[in-house]
Amino acid sequence: MVFVHLLVNVGVNLVLAFLVTIYIDIIIGPYHGFIVTIFSPPLSIVVPAFVTTLGSLFLLREV
Structure with a gap:
């Protein structure tokens, strides 16, 4: 959109x-x-959430 x-x-x-x-x-x-890391449970859930967030920003921001 940007x-x-x-x-x-x-x-x-x-x-x-x-x-x-x-x-x-x-x-x-x-x-x-960083926000996901603070408000999420243990590290096994935080890392995939961070990777998913960053990946979706790069891939879906352009659509």
């Missing part, structure tokens, strides 16, 4: 929109993983 917004509404070129989107994903992923 990628499309930057392209369509703001008029940013393709490469810059892609880089900004990746930068936002890099910021949000670890932050969300």
